Amino acid sequence: MTVNDVLTVHGGTPLHGRIRVRGAKNLVSKAMVAALLGDAPSRLYDVPRIRDVEVVRGLLELHGVRVSDGAEDGELVLDPANVASANSDEINVHAGSSRIPILLCGPLLHRLGHAFIPDLGGCHIGPRPIDFHIQALREFGAVVDKAADGMHLTAPNGLHGTKLELPYPSVGATEQVLLTAVMANGVTELRNAAVEPEIIDLICVLQKMGAIIKVHTDRVIEIQGVPRLGGYTHRPIPDRIEAASWAAAALATGGDIEVLGAEQVDMMTFLNVFRSVGGAYEVTDMRPPRNGSPGQEGKIRFWHPGGELKAVALETDVHPGFMTDWQQPLVVALTQARGLSIVHETVYEQRLGYTEALNSMGATIQVYRDCLGGTPCRFGRRDFKHSAVIAGPSKLHAADLVIPDLRAGFSHLIAALAAEGTSRVYGVDLINRGYEDFEAKLAALGAHAERA
Numbered sequence: 001m002t003v004n005d006v007l008t009v010h011g012g013t014p015l016h017g018r019i020r021v022r023g024a025k026n027l028v029s030k031a032m033v034a035a036l037l038g039d040a041p042s043r044l045y046d047v048p049r050i051r052d053v054e055v056v057r058g059l060l061e062l063h064g065v066r067v068s069d070g071a072e073d074g075e076l077v078l079d080p081a082n083v084a085s086a087n088s089d090e091i092n093v094h095a096g097s098s099r100i101p102i103l104l105c106g107p108l109l110h111r112l113g114h115a116f117i118p119d120l121g122g123c124h125i126g127p128r129p130i131d132f133h134i135q136a137l138r139e140f141g142a143v144v145d146k147a148a149d150g151m152h153l154t155a156p157n158g159l160h161g162t163k164l165e166l167p168y169p170s171v172g173a174t175e176q177v178l179l180t181a182v183m184a185n186g187v188t189e190l191r192n193a194a195v196e197p198e199i200i201d202l203i204c205v206l207q208k209m210g211a212i213i214k215v216h217t218d219r220v221i222e223i224q225g226v227p228r229l230g231g232y233t234h235r236p237i238p239d240r241i242e243a244a245s246w247a248a249a250a251l252a253t254g255g256d257i258e259v260l261g262a263e264q265v266d267m268m269t270f271l272n273v274f275r276s277v278g279g280a281y282e283v284t285d286m287r288p289p290r291n292g293s294p295g296q297e298g299k300i301r302f303w304h305p306g307g308e309l310k311a312v313a314l315e316t317d318v319h320p321g322f323m324t325d326w327q328q329p330l331v332v333a334l335t336q337a338r339g340l341s342i343v344h345e346t347v348y349e350q351r352l353g354y355t356e357a358l359n360s361m362g363a364t365i366q367v368y369r370d371c372l373g374g375t376p377c378r379f380g381r382r383d384f385k386h387s388a389v390i391a392g393p394s395k396l397h398a399a400d401l402v403i404p405d406l407r408a409g410f411s412h413l414i415a416a417l418a419a420e421g422t423s424r425v426y427g428v429d430l431i432n433r434g435y436e437d438f439e440a441k442l443a444a445l446g447a448h449a450e451r452a
Contacts, residue, residue, distance in 0.1 A: 106180025161186030
């Protein structure tokens with residue numbers, strides 16, 4: 001953390017205005033990795049300028065992929081014609097900055113016959129073990145050798161299809177299987193797979209490249225390996241996490257924010273809760289150009305309609321449940337709701353630590369080891385504080401805040417914007433991992449914030 005990594009926020013002003021979200025962070029980086037599998041260039045549109053994209057771009061370029069900016073703002077062209085091995089020391093430069101390197105394994109094994117994984121980073125919200133990633137790669141035929149600098153993988157007999165079942169519908173593990181199975185010899189069947197919108201969009205990318213992937217009912221995905229894949233041209237789904245984060249900011253500050261690019265279909269669960277709390281929204285569907293008339297970008301306007309917000313009980317869950325990345329920003333708004341709100345986090349066991357900072361600002365939040373909200377989950381008997389009770393409304397006051405992880409960081413930022421007085425938020429560069437130009441967007445919404 002540097003001296004410049006501090007944002008001074010003068011709170012108490014409702015946010016009003018219009019911002020735009022681009023392609024989903026949780027799809028764009030994976031689509032970039034998928035380009036490794038092709039024997040022709042790929043073209044990806046609406047790519048946000050965020051740290052995760054920079055990390056993946058650096059890793060791909062280390063492996064010989066030519067990544068260039070296209071003619072359109074936010075367009076990337078990825079040419080894998082000269083894929084080559086990278087030095088482990090160079091790869092380790094990225095160690096600790098992202099968890100993406102694990103997903104390069106399957107594509108690199110197909111293209112080069114070997115791969116290297118450095119120590120993995122990412123947000124500290126739970127162990128997020130890579131054991132299943134490694135086990136799955138072994139099931140495909142990879143040989144994994146652990147070393148002091150990371151893990152070295154080879155595939156002396158190539159990769160072959162297999163049958164796998166996830167103990168939990170993990171997004172990362174599902175992505176690993178998809179990116180490895182598409183060119184493995186034979187058929188792969190994955191049970192208890194994640195089916196998040198970003199997963200389905202990744203399947204669309206791979207299908208455009210020539211993959212054969214069937215999504216069955218009951219979380220079963222069947223992949224028939226093919227000998228070669230081409231490039232793709234793809235515009236990703238919009239970032240539903242960022243859209244919901246700005247929606248929560250509008251609600252917490254008593255504001256009115258129009259989010260261009262946001263789409264209703266993948267936010268239905270969030271929209272139901274947002275309305276239940278007392279928020280208002282208006283959906284404008286995308287309209288393509290027709291008969292010479294200009295098209296219209298889709299958008300959702302979120303605002304606080306006045307009056308008291310209402311307490312709710314919710315549980316995070318895998319799709320189509322309430323997304324875990326939606327809960328931290330929304331909890332800030334729940335501190336302003338009358339009554340007792342209950343949040344039961346069932347996806348990550350250590351995702352409620354950020355509430356201590358909210359309490360230091362005047363919120364009343366108690367965390368529990370019990371499964372509150374009705375449904376027992378896998379953390380219920382493992383001594384993790386994974387349920388929260390939020391009593392409100394609470395008047396928030398300014399404080400000095402240190403950002404612990406990406407989504408909690410944005411929730412701290414919202415709290416500083418909603419609080420009376422001037423807060424200093426440390427570690428704000430971490431927000432750049434997943435929120436493009438967030439400081440410019442704050443300015444566009446009338447926030448009073450500047451670098452220290």
